[in-house]
Amino acid sequence: MRQAFIQALCGLAAADDRIVLLTGDLGYMVMEPFIERFRSRFFNVGVAEQNMIGVATGLAEAGLRPYAYSIATFASLRCLEFIRNGPVLHRLPVRVVGMGMGFEYGHAGPTHYAVEDVSVLRTFPGLTIVIPADSEQAAKAIQATADIEGPVYYSLGKDDRLSVTGLGGSFELGRLQIARNGDDLAILSMGSVASEAAAAAEMLSSRGVNATLGIVSSFNPDPVDDIAGLLSRFQFAITVESQTASGGLAALVGTVIASKGLPCRLRLLAIRNSHDGTSGSQQDRWRKHGLDRENIIDAALVSLGVSPR
Amino acid sequence: MRDGLDGRNRLKWGRITTSVFFDPQGLKRAPNDHFAMTTQDKGDAVRMAKEIDAKQVRRIILQQSKRANVGHIGSCLCVVEILSVLYREVLRIGSPTDPDRDRFVLSKGHAALALYAVLALKGWIASDALGTFCGDDSHFGVHPEPFVPGIDFASGSLGHGLCLAVGAALGARLQKSMRRVFCLISDAECNEGSTWEAAMFAAQHRLNNLHVILDWNGQQALGRTGDVLDLSNLRERWRAFGWDVSEVDGHCEDALRQVLINPAAGDGRPRIVLAHTRFGKGVSYMEQGVPLTQTNLPVQPINWHYLPMSDLEYRIALEELENSR
Numbered sequence: 001m002r003q004a005f006i007q008a009l010c011g012l013a014a015a016d017d018r019i020v021l022l023t024g025d026l027g028y029m030v031m032e033p034f035i036e037r038f039r040s041r042f043f044n045v046g047v048a049e050q051n052m053i054g055v056a057t058g059l060a061e062a063g064l065r066p067y068a069y070s071i072a073t074f075a076s077l078r079c080l081e082f083i084r085n086g087p088v089l090h091r092l093p094v095r096v097v098g099m100g101m102g103f104e105y106g107h108a109g110p111t112h113y114a115v116e117d118v119s120v121l122r123t124f125p126g127l128t129i130v131i132p133a134d135s136e137q138a139a140k141a142i143q144a145t146a147d148i149e150g151p152v153y154y155s156l157g158k159d160d161r162l163s164v165t166g167l168g169g170s171f172e173l174g175r176l177q178i179a180r181n182g183d184d185l186a187i188l189s190m191g192s193v194a195s196e197a198a199a200a201a202e203m204l205s206s207r208g209v210n211a212t213l214g215i216v217s218s219f220n221p222d223p224v225d226d227i228a229g230l231l232s233r234f235q236f237a238i239t240v241e242s243q244t245a246s247g248g249l250a251a252l253v254g255t256v257i258a259s260k261g262l263p264c265r266l267r268l269l270a271i272r273n274s275h276d277g278t279s280g281s282q283q284d285r286w287r288k289h290g291l292d293r294e295n296i297i298d299a300a301l302v303s304l305g306v307s308p309r
Numbered sequence: 310m311r312d313g314l315d316g317r318n319r320l321k322w323g324r325i326t327t328s329v330f331f332d333p334q335g336l337k338r339a340p341n342d343h344f345a346m347t348t349q350d351k352g353d354a355v356r357m358a359k360e361i362d363a364k365q366v367r368r369i370i371l372q373q374s375k376r377a378n379v380g381h382i383g384s385c386l387c388v389v390e391i392l393s394v395l396y397r398e399v400l401r402i403g404s405p406t407d408p409d410r411d412r413f414v415l416s417k418g419h420a421a422l423a424l425y426a427v428l429a430l431k432g433w434i435a436s437d438a439l440g441t442f443c444g445d446d447s448h449f450g451v452h453p454e455p456f457v458p459g460i461d462f463a464s465g466s467l468g469h470g471l472c473l474a475v476g477a478a479l480g481a482r483l484q485k486s487m488r489r490v491f492c493l494i495s496d497a498e499c500n501e502g503s504t505w506e507a508a509m510f511a512a513q514h515r516l517n518n519l520h521v522i523l524d525w526n527g528q529q530a531l532g533r534t535g536d537v538l539d540l541s542n543l544r545e546r547w548r549a550f551g552w553d554v555s556e557v558d559g560h561c562e563d564a565l566r567q568v569l570i571n572p573a574a575g576d577g578r579p580r581i582v583l584a585h586t587r588f589g590k591g592v593s594y595m596e597q598g599v600p601l602t603q604t605n606l607p608v609q610p611i612n613w614h615y616l617p618m619s620d621l622e623y624r625i626a627l628e629e630l631e632n633s634r
Contacts, residue, residue, distance in 0.1 A: 020483065041483070043514075051472045051506035058476020061461065062484060063408065066476075082503075085466050086473070090455045 001138035001156045002030045002099065008142040009067060013038050016146075020059055024049045024070035026099070031069075049079040056094045057086035065093055065146075071105070072098030072114030072155055076121055087151035088124050094151045101131065101157045101191045102242025103285035110275045113285070114155065118191075119247030121153050122219045128173070129219040131155040133194035134162050136169030137177075137217060144171055145218075157192040164198045164215065173218050176226035182210030185300055186230055186264075189240040190216045190249050192282075193291050197240040200296035209300060216249055227253055228260045236303040238267045240296055242286070245270035267299050361397040361430045363389045363562065367591050367630050369426035369439070375623045377443035381451060383589035383613030385423040387526045387559070388493060391584055392427045394565040395491060395522075405433050405458040411488050412461045412477045416470020417495035417524060418452040424460070425449055433459040468501025470494060471521065475507045478519040478579075489573075492521045497529035500538050505550065512551030515577030520569070521552075523581055524559065528588040530614055543583060552581045559584030589613050591633060592626045 010033050013019040020041045021034050035042050045052040049070055056066035068075065075098040076083070087094035098117050105112035118131055130145055130152060132138035138156055145152055166179035176188075180201050189197035194215055201211040214230055216223060231237055231253070241249040250268035257264050271289050278288075286292040290299075301307070370385045395413065402410040415424050425442065428434040434449075434457070441447035448457050452465030462473045474492035481488045498504050511519050525543065527534050534540045547554045553574040557564045568582050589595025595613040618626060 043479070045510055046506070046513075048503075048506035048510065050468075050503040051475065051510055054469060054472020054503065054507065055476035055479060055510065057462075058473045058478070058490075059480045059483070060476075061412075061473075062477060062480030064480055064483065081466060082469065082472070085463065085469055089463050 004135040004139040018065040022068045053079040053082035060092035067095040069097040076117035103282045106281040109279040128152045140171040174221035176223040177215040180213040185236040186234045200293040366426045378617045380615040387586040412490045414470045414474040414492040418464030421453040428459040468503040471507040478516040511579040517573035519579040521581040526586045526588040553578040556583045559586035
């Protein structure tokens with residue numbers, strides 16, 4: 001989604017000279033197209049995420065539209081209070097861009113795993129969260145949310161090749177996107193791990209199990225009604241996310257089921273364990289935390305009372 | 310998403326209509342409070358001159374903090390001359406909603422009452438609104454809130470304000486505006502790493518439209534700055550970070566005026582004025598921590614970072630103020 005991001009941003013910046021791009025000294029092979037075209041609106045603030053968000057807040061108060069970019073953990077957690085007391089408290093249009101969702105930085109290790117950014121930032125009312133599932137959706141989402149008056153956090157992936165079959169780049173703020181229809185159970189996912197959920201749904205169908213795949217790609221506003229409407233038709237649902245279970249997608253879906261009194265049994269696949277001192281590829285991390293396609297398939301079959309494999 | 314607030318969510322003038330100085334929602338007041346606001350006090354408030362006068366600012370700080378029974382008095386009293394000179398003679402603000410106004414960031418947000426007092430004298434905060442200070446559902450808490458005309462940025466978390474001011478200064482630069490940004494930070498905020506992040510950025514980008522005043526009172530929440538993290542070489546530190554550093558008596562309005570109306574450094578360096586101040590300035594027992602015999606008064610200036618005044622302390626403070634020049 002990196003190329004999708006910078007291309008979308010260049011398109012926006014060409015039409016809107018209020019757009020300014022800040023980076024915390026990251027974005028090699030990402031920033032270049034913007035720098036070439038809009039050098040006077042690009043600032044490398046150095047390795048200083050707190051100041052980056054503070055500067056962005058001051059710029060936004062002056063009427064500018066700053067996008068503040070870093071690796072997702074640094075962009076969200078290092079400067080968390082600056083986001084809270086800055087754009088959120090002042091309701092200013094700062095865009096915080098976190099790159100490398102979930103376990104994308106695999107071998108870089110746990111300091112680089114963005115597995116709490118969305119689940120933590122979701123707790124800030126007034127901060128819109130956008131977490132696209134693939135590049136095509138990212139491009140659409142960045143354009144669709146450019147004019148939001150309040151702050152936005154974008155949790156983006158590095159990978160520009162991943163694609164969620166059936167999603168077709170659709171995005172609507174506060175809405176659920178349906179990438180696949182089936183009558184046996186609902187799978188809800190978000191972010192780049194949604195491609196794993198899509199693969200699992202495809203493999204399930206070859207075993208005669210038909211799943212609906214819903215993609216959640218924004219919070220605040222949460223797609224509450226869409227989720228409630230969908231899950232009212234199902235006895236079983238599974239959430240798949242590379243975020244901590246408390247606060248993320250599972251927390252939203254569980255709250256919707258409980259508050260609407262839906263007779264739907266939820267199985268949640270999310271990060272539950274603290275770090276164990278190992279690192280590995282994204283695929284390896286998905287396996288370790290039970291987010292890979294095989295585990296999703298097992299969860300679906302167990303939910304339906306079918307013996308796995 | 311906008312919660313019904315319009316535009317930049319700024320409050321409309323005169324929207325707060327609670328009564329002068331008396332909190333209708335019943336702020337706690339001691340039953341034997343001989344020093345409650347008198348009719349004359351209220352009259353004084355209504356007659357507030359548009360001209361900002363340090364003595365009047367101090368009077369409001371004492372009155373309001375006593376009425377609301379809150380502390381942070383020492384931190385407010387030491388910045389009175391700085392704020393008075395800024396708002397009377399330095400800041401170019403036609404209206405607090407003018408997008409091209411000079412910006413002011415009170416980074417040491419716990420001195421907000423001093424700022425409210427100045428804005429009230431300026432006529433930007435209605436005196437009845439000021440009377441809601443620390444009341445229920447008030448826009449005027451111990452730390453400044455956004456959406457109040459005249460308050461450009463909320464603060465209260467130390468180390469945040471200078472970053473905001475740097476962004477505001479960069480914004481002015483990008484918009485090719487001549488407006489300037491002033492920021493008042495405390496010495497203790499130099500404990501915060503983010504202050505130095507902002508300092509480096511401002512120097513790197515030659516933001517000489519940024520003017521910082523450092524309230525060098527030597528006091529922080531739990532002790533003297535020298536006993537917590539030594540700040541004795543502040544001028545060398547700021548110089549080393551590429552700033553144009555000057556020093557001034559933070560209670561001498563002439564000296565403050567002279568340094569603050571100076572044009573920015575021609576070489577692009579951002580400017581910091583190290584203002585030597587006295588914590589609790591104007592109230593002897595707050596300045597010196599001298600115990601009074603009549604009561605169990607605290608003996609350290611540090612207490613006046615936290616404590617509200619007793620009736621006796623309030624009376625003495627007002628007497629000292631009225632007897633001062």
